[in-house]
Every structure is written in C-alpha cells, then in structure tokens.
Amino acid sequence: MDEEKKYTLSGGIFLVLLLRARKQRTAARKNAVGERDGLSDSEVFAGLIRTVFPDHKLPAGNSFKTYTSSYKKCALSYNEYMPFGRTELIQSFDSSFKENYNVFLKRMCQFTSVFIDEDNLGGWLVRAILEVINYDESITKELIFAGVGGQAYDKAHLLSERNIELQPFLLGIWHFILMHRPDNTVGASTFEKWHARPASPKSKWEFTSNIGLEWNKNLRINLVSLGNLGNEDDRQEKSIYGIPDRKDPILLPDGIAPELISDAPWLLVPKDVMSTGGFKEYLENAYHKYSTMKTLLYSDAPRDFKSFYVCNNITQKIPVKKYTYRTKTISDATAETLRDCSNFVLISGTGGLGKSMMMRHLLLDAIERFDESEQIPLFVPLKDYNEAYDSLFDYTYEKFEMLGGCSNLDDFAELLENGNCLLLFDGLDEIKSTVRKKFERDLDEFVDKYAENMYVISSRPIGSFVSLHRFTVLDLCPFTKEQAITLIDNLDFRPDEPIIKEKFRAELQNTLFVTHREFTQNPLLLTIMLMTYEQFAEIPSKMHIFYREAYVALSQKHDASKGAYKRVLKTGLTADRFADYLAEFCARSYRDEKFEFTEVEFDKYFNSLNEHDKGPHSLTASDFRDDLVENMCLMFYEGGKYHFTHRSFQEYFCALFFSKQKDKTLKYTGDFFEGKGHRSYTDRTFNMLYDMIPEKIEEYIFEPFLTSLFAEWDKANGYYTFLREMYPILFYEDGDTNGCVENEPESFLYGFIIHAQGIDAFITKDDLPVDERFITDEWVYLDEDYHDEDLDTDALIAIDEVPWDYKDRFGEPDIVGRNYELKISEVLDRPDLYEDVIALLKSDDFPLKAEFLAARKYLTELLDRHDSVGEDFFDVFR
Numbered sequence: 001m002d003e004e005k006k007y008t009l010s011g012g013i014f015l016v017l018l019l020r021a022r023k024q025r026t027a028a029r030k031n032a033v034g035e036r037d038g039l040s041d042s043e044v045f046a047g048l049i050r051t052v053f054p055d056h057k058l059p060a061g062n063s064f065k066t067y068t069s070s071y072k073k074c075a076l077s078y079n080e081y082m083p084f085g086r087t088e089l090i091q092s093f094d095s096s097f098k099e100n101y102n103v104f105l106k107r108m109c110q111f112t113s114v115f116i117d118e119d120n121l122g123g124w125l126v127r128a129i130l131e132v133i134n135y136d137e138s139i140t141k142e143l144i145f146a147g148v149g150g151q152a153y154d155k156a157h158l159l160s161e162r163n164i165e166l167q168p169f170l171l172g173i174w175h176f177i178l179m180h181r182p183d184n185t186v187g188a189s190t191f192e193k194w195h196a197r198p199a200s201p202k203s204k205w206e207f208t209s210n211i212g213l214e215w216n217k218n219l220r221i222n223l224v225s226l227g228n229l230g231n232e233d234d235r236q237e238k239s240i241y242g243i244p245d246r247k248d249p250i251l252l253p254d255g256i257a258p259e260l261i262s263d264a265p266w267l268l269v270p271k272d273v274m275s276t277g278g279f280k281e282y283l284e285n286a287y288h289k290y291s292t293m294k295t296l297l298y299s300d301a302p303r304d305f306k307s308f309y310v311c312n313n314i315t316q317k318i319p320v321k322k323y324t325y326r327t328k329t330i331s332d333a334t335a336e337t338l339r340d341c342s343n344f345v346l347i348s349g350t351g352g353l354g355k356s357m358m359m360r361h362l363l364l365d366a367i368e369r370f371d372e373s374e375q376i377p378l379f380v381p382l383k384d385y386n387e388a389y390d391s392l393f394d395y396t397y398e399k400f401e402m403l404g405g406c407s408n409l410d411d412f413a414e415l416l417e418n419g420n421c422l423l424l425f426d427g428l429d430e431i432k433s434t435v436r437k438k439f440e441r442d443l444d445e446f447v448d449k450y451a452e453n454m455y456v457i458s459s460r461p462i463g464s465f466v467s468l469h470r471f472t473v474l475d476l477c478p479f480t481k482e483q484a485i486t487l488i489d490n491l492d493f494r495p496d497e498p499i500i501k502e503k504f505r506a507e508l509q510n511t512l513f514v515t516h517r518e519f520t521q522n523p524l525l526l527t528i529m530l531m532t533y534e535q536f537a538e539i540p541s542k543m544h545i546f547y548r549e550a551y552v553a554l555s556q557k558h559d560a561s562k563g564a565y566k567r568v569l570k571t572g573l574t575a576d577r578f579a580d581y582l583a584e585f586c587a588r589s590y591r592d593e594k595f596e597f598t599e600v601e602f603d604k605y606f607n608s609l610n611e612h613d614k615g616p617h618s619l620t621a622s623d624f625r626d627d628l629v630e631n632m633c634l635m636f637y638e639g640g641k642y643h644f645t646h647r648s649f650q651e652y653f654c655a656l657f658f659s660k661q662k663d664k665t666l667k668y669t670g671d672f673f674e675g676k677g678h679r680s681y682t683d684r685t686f687n688m689l690y691d692m693i694p695e696k697i698e699e700y701i702f703e704p705f706l707t708s709l710f711a712e713w714d715k716a717n718g719y720y721t722f723l724r725e726m727y728p729i730l731f732y733e734d735g736d737t738n739g740c741v742e743n744e745p746e747s748f749l750y751g752f753i754i755h756a757q758g759i760d761a762f763i764t765k766d767d768l769p770v771d772e773r774f775i776t777d778e779w780v781y782l783d784e785d786y787h788d789e790d791l792d793t794d795a796l797i798a799i800d801e802v803p804w805d806y807k808d809r810f811g812e813p814d815i816v817g818r819n820y821e822l823k824i825s826e827v828l829d830r831p832d833l834y835e836d837v838i839a840l841l842k843s844d845d846f847p848l849k850a851e852f853l854a855a856r857k858y859l860t861e862l863l864d865r866h867d868s869v870g871e872d873f874f875d876v877f878r
Contacts, residue, residue: 007135007211010187011084011177012074015045016194017128018170019072020207021121042068044115051107051174052093053083073205074187077795085795090178097175101150108171109224122166123221128212129173130219132190134159142180143514146172148224148329149480152514163317165222165327183795222317222327279376281404287367289403290360290379308490310523311361312354313477316341329477333358334365335373335422339454342472344447346428346457349476350633350645352524355458358476359426362456366422375454376415377422378405383430385439392442396423419452428459429630432568440468460633478521481513487523493530504533518648525550544688547652551579555632569631570623572616581611581624582634583657590654590685591672596641599625648684655688663700670701674749686752698862705749706859722852723824723841726750730824734765735817736796737779750855759854761847765820769837774820780813782806 007013022039042058045068049056058064059081070076078085097104112118116125133139133155143152146169153161153172181187194209292302316328330337338345349355359379366377380399389395397405397412406412415421431439447455447470457471479487485508493501512520512529519525528549555575569578588605589595597605606621625642628635634649635642644650658669673686690697713721726745743763745751754760768774778799786793786806802813827834827841840846844853 005135006137007132007190007193008138008186009129009132009136009173009177010074010181010190011077011184012072013132013187013190014129014173014177015041015048015068015072016191016207017125017132017211018048018116019044020128021117021125022115023117039115041065041072045071047111047115048174049082051104051111051171052097052178053089054107056083057081071184072191074184074191077182077184079793084178084184085182090182094175094179097145098150105168105171105224108167108174112167112170118166118223122223123219124212126164126166126169126221127215127219129169130159131212131215134215138186142176144172144176146176148327151480152517162218163220163222165224167224220317224327224329279370279405282376282400283367283370285403286377286379287364290363293360303492305360305364308487308492309357309361310479310483310487310490312349312358312479312483312523314338314347314358315475315477316472317475330474333362334369335362335375335377335454335456336369338362338456338474341474343454344471345455346459346468346471346473347476348459348461348473350460350522350636352522352633353476353478354523355460355476356426357523359424359456359458362422363424373422374420375422376420377424379424379426381430382425382427382439385431385435387435387438389442392439392446396446416450416453419450421450421453423453423455425455425457428457443468460630461636479523479526481509481520484513484520484526485509487526488530491527491530500533501530504530507533518645519546519550544652544655544691547649547688548656551575551632551634551649551652569627571619571627573619573627578627578632579653579656580614580660581606581609581619582628583653583660584609584611586650586653587657590650595647595650596643598641602642651683651685652688655685655692658689659692663696666696666700667704670697670705670749674705674747676748686748690752690756701749702753703859703862706753706855706862709747709750710856710859719842719849719852720828723848724828727848728824730763730768730822732763732765732768732820732822733817734770734820735779735815737777737817737819753858754851754855757854757858759851759858761851763847767840767847768820768822769840770818771820771837774822775818776821777819778815779817781816782813783810786810 019041022044025037025039042065046056046058046064059067064081067076067079067081071082076082083089112122116122133144139155141154143154144158145152146158146164147153148165148168150168150172191205194207194211195205196208198205291305293305311332314330314333316330318326318328328341330341347355347358349358363377363379366373366375370376378396378400380396385392385395393413393416397409400406400412406415425443428439455471457468485505488501488505488508491501508520516529519529529546531549552575555578571578571581573581585605588608589597594601594605602625603621606624612619625635629637629642634645636645637643658666661669669689713719713725726747727743728746730743743761745754751760779796780799780802781796782793782802783806786809788803788806796816799813799815806813822837827837831838841849843849
C-alpha cells in the first residue's frame, strides 16, 4: 500500500473531518462584537461528546479549547473533561447504545442539525470517513454499527454499501472510536499527512489533503430527521443543543416491530365488515381467502396470517441535491400512510423479503378499515396476466368478480370512475417478459382512465421502473433485529420441542443477526435458517446446507407457496442444471477474485464455461444474467455492474463446483487454496467444501498435503524445521499491554487442519521465557499528579514516550507490561546463547511440540483409515 494512503481512524481524525464539514462560520468582525456563531472547534467537540454523554460539563476558562486542539492533533486521548478513558463509563454507554439506540440517534440528528452543513458537505464527510476506513489496516474484524437501527457492518460490507444515512453512520463511527480507539494518538501520523506544519508559532495547521474528494462518487447519502424517533419519553427530552426538534415528517423506524397478533377467533371476519352494504359478500370472501395462508413452515395446513406476520418498514428516498437524499421511513404501513407518499406507489424488494406478505397485510387492514375509508381493496395477483386479456380492466374485473364483486362490467366501471378502489397489483416481476410491455401499456391506459383510485404495485427490483413514470418507488426494508426476533416468536415451530426455537432465538439475539445479517434480515431466509437449525442444531457448522436450502427456496419453494404459479427461467433450465452452470461461473470468478462484473466481463465468464459442452447449446449469457437477477435474485445490477446479492452465494456455489469434481482433481483444489494463503481465511468457501465432502477432503487433500509436509520436515530437522516454517516468530506478552497477540501458522491448509481437529496450540507468557532479550515494547502508567496537555497521562503508554520532565520530577516509572517476540531461527542458530530456550521449545509439554505430535498422529490415523481393508466385502466402501 502507498505510504501516503496509510491512514488510521481515531477520535482526533474524526473531529478533523467533522470540523471540515461544519456550517459556514460567522465573519470574524461579528465575533469581535460578541455575536458568536457557536461553531468554534471546542463547541463542535463539546457537542460531539454530548451525543453520548449528555450531562458533559465544560471546564472554566480556555482549558477546553486547549484540550480540543490537542485531541484534534491526536496528541491527547482523554482527561477528566474528555471521559473516553473511563472503562466503566464506556461500557455503560455501549450497553445503553444497543438497548436505546434511538435516544443516541436523536442526539446525533440534533448535533448535525446544529453543526454540520448536511446538504452541501454531508456527502463529502461520509466519503472521507469511508476512505480513511478503507486505508486503515488496523480495522479488521471489528463491527461498526453504522446502519439505520444500529445495523452492524464489518469493514468489507460497510465499504460496499451504496446507500448510507448520514446521522446513523456518524453515530456508528463515534461508537466504534469510543469502543475500539481509546488511544487517540494512533491518528497522529494521519493528521500530519493531511496538514502543512505551521510556518510560525502563532500560525495554524493548514489542511491540505484531498481526502474524500474522489472516493466513490456514485455513493448515495441520505439524511434523516428527528421526527418521532424513539418512544414518548424520548420525545419529551429537551434538545441538548438548545434547539427545537425539526417538524418535517421524515421518520426513522423505532426498531420495535408492530404488534400484529389478532385477538379475533380463528377466521372470524371483523364486525365492521358485516355492515358494508353491497360489498359485504366480496369483503367477507376476500378476508377469508387472504387471512390464512400456507408458508414454507406451514406447508401442511393454512395458518392465521396475523398470528405470525411481522410488518417490514418501508422507506422513500426524497432527493435533496445530486447524490443526496432524505429518507422517509414508514413503519406498520397501511394504505393511508402510503397515500401520504403518493396515490401511485410501487413497493420494491428482493426475493423473500415479504412483498406479497405486505400486499396481503394492506388488503386485510383495508378491509378492517372499510367503514372509515369507504375504499374497496382489490388484491390482483399479476402472475396470471397474459396476452389473452384484451385489457387490464378485463383482468382486474375477473379477479374482483371471482370473489363476489360487481356482477357486471358497467357497475365495476362506475366504481372505478368514482375513485372508490384500492388496487393492489402484486408481482409485477412475475409477468412473463413477452407480455411485460403489453402490461405496461395497459396499466398506463387504465390509470389514465381511472386516476382517482389508489394504486399499489409490488415487484422485485427489475430495472429502474422508468416506464412507470407516475409511480413513486418505495423500498421494502430488511428486518431490524427486533422484527427478526418477533417473527421467530410468532412462528409456531415444533411445539413438541420448544427448546429448539428457544436456542435459535438466543443465538439470533446474541450472534446470528450480526454474523448472518443478510439472511436474518430476510423473512424467508430467516425461516429457512430456523428450519435448518432444527436439523443441524449449530448453523455455522453446516452452512452449506443453509445455502442449499436458500437456493432451493429462491428457485422453487417460495413461488410454490403462491399457488399454481411456477416461475419459468429464461434459460429453460431446471433449478439443478442452473445450479451446475452457476457453480462453474462462481468457481472461475472466485479463482480470479472477481466479485462484480460489467456486462462484457460477465459474458466472458459465461461463454468460457465447460458446462456448455453438456448442453443445451442455445443458452445465452443474456438469459442467464436475467435469470440470476430477475428470477433467482442471486445478483443485482447497480452502477453499471452485476453484483452478487451476497458474496457468500459465490462462495457456496464455488464450493459446490469443487465438491462435484473427480477425486483426482481435489489435490489441485487443495493447492489452489493453499496458494491463496491467508486470504482463504476471509471467506467460508473451503469450510463449506470440507463440510460437503469431508472424507474426500481428508483423503485427497489433507493426507497428501500432510504426508508431503512431514516428509520435508523429517528430511531436514523435523520439529525444528516445523517451527522455522510454520511459526517463524512467536509473539507473547506479560502484564498490562496495549493490544493482544496471536500466533497463526504460515500455511492455510495446515492451519485449517489443526483448527478443524481442535489440536491448535495456544501460547502464553507461561510457556515462553520472560527474557529481556526478546522484549519489543514496555508499558507504564504515569503518576496521577503529573499533567501534560499534549499527553494522555491517565492511559497506558510506551516507556519511550515518557516525557523527560516526568523523569526529572517522578523518576523512572514502573514497568507494568511487556511485549515479546521470539525469532525461531535466531534462537536455533545460536544454541550457545539460547540453550535454555531451546530446551523449553523441544519439551513435549511445550504447546507447539504437542501440536506437532498431534498433527503427526492425525496423519497416521488418516493413513491407517485409508489403507486398511477388512475381509468383508462392504469394508471397501468405508
């Protein structure tokens, strides 16, 4: 990496960027006559602190101004007026942040409203922070809670986001810094790279960086407003910045799934439906038809819809300026709340997210509210629409009349002309491509003639919907964590074994929602995960089963739940054959570390597939692409490129491809993953391959690999060669140090084997000599009576950073912790100097010696297992 592009995200760097994005300052001459603008560095910094510690008090005089300057320059981490070093306080904030997220989000919205030029510089601010994160090598596995509702992202997923909300993003970054960057001084080198040093003692550091100016210009930044964030108590909270809440109706979800469990008896039609005049029969029939349904989980008999349904949030992006949007969020949507957006609504969402469920919810709610709205809801599934219908009017009338609606066309036309209908057209994407243009023309004519009605269309995201120019596109949101848990609570799953759901719910609450968020946020895939959990009990151990079930659900089961409709693939392939093509496509692109494709790149991969030799030969890359995007929802198109809906689908299908190859090729597969080195640790591909065919992996990859490895080691110096090659440097620590240490082997395959077999060593200070010859860092605490504005005197610091004047006043501080590095070759090559260390290394009790012996024993077991054949005929099939 270019040295100029090595950045470190710290509190000071965050503050620098916030100050660059603040609102325009008042002229200096106005400040001179007392008209302060409230936007000084220290006032912005104090406001930032109050987003998490609202009772924060400033010191008298100019002290805080000095502290702000030192913090911004990354010369100071915390002190009594910057409480970032109080562990108990930070942990309390973390717990409160996760339990009462909207309280903190409201404060951040207030902060940006007062201090940040949201419309003009909000986009730059987000891009600049993302660029820092991209070039911060120290950010690896930490999660950043930077999404709406406190959604967690790892580094890769955050950098790949195409839409980001400003205030949740800034709140998540601030939380990350407080939790993971207690040492603000790590950002000092970044600060110096971005600034020109002062020319004189009274001059200021001049910001010279172009950070954020060229970063991902296609990124869309959305702004959220205070609205009705949080609960009623939260809304009573006075602004911590002395300003009233903004009153525009742009809301954020409160993270609490609406209660949708009906108190009505099974299949009982609401009482208000009984007094609906001439439409009583239709409303009763429609309610009876759609108030129960079968699902993947309830395939044996229909269940009460309201007993398990959880309503997704819906968002509307409202343009503010180029690449900048405000986000309006609707929770517990009804036709009335959607009408506030438009009378012509298109709800877009990916497969399994709950579009048809939402349309069913809108229908049932409209039936129950009929006496208030006097608008008749018509649920019109579009999957059956074809060229045989002369018009959309005829098709809609047929669906209405089948449930006891108008007895003749004239009455139906009058109903529409009077604007008395709520038309719910479900499944635009399910219309065959050959009649899609006809439908769009028919819809245009229908809406022209009957424009007084309300229209809601649901569809997967197929194209830009440009042809539907009258319709406002709203996005169906993935589940929040609370909604996901509510769905699991609502599902009547294995009542004979309630412990299954209880355990799954606990894992969802604690880990799964973060580690598998792309699936736990999707109601369909979350349901599959619960079904898979019943069989395998521990989801991460058999992830390929989940992905297989997810693929089956996307290609077959989901559509089967809608009745007779069966999605027809443009390629004409069965789901199994389609998976064969996709598996090879994923394996080839995975080999090249290619995760997104232009159309030309996509076609190149597709046309190179060996699967073409197995037929049919009429397959085109265009049809295959369309099936992946429109029918399977395994890819999406954005920014001129095709992307996997989730990278793990590529990993699963890549593993599937390798699992189906001839046994003799598996050795080359092992070599491929070994050649990828530590990059193989970043995904689940090899893990899933091992889960798919463990015996074959052991026989054709592990056995020859370990045989070769031990032969090379034994040919040289055995165990000592193992140490030199696998663990050339051993890291360990003693006492209080700034960080933690790990010792991973140099070989991916060897590391995978020892982890899989549970024989990997764990080294501590008790296993290695506390020897000054191996010390790399020493750590100290300074006396509590010592104060230095440019130094975090309360924190653990390296001994070589102790100021000279401290030693004059207090003497040498006591060492409280040390880091050690033991270089194997250096020790083994000088036995005269390190006789005692070598004796320790070669002891059978030393963890790495035990690991070495266990790995050799495992190889012996593999060889015995594959070489032994009994007398019984079936022994050969073991």
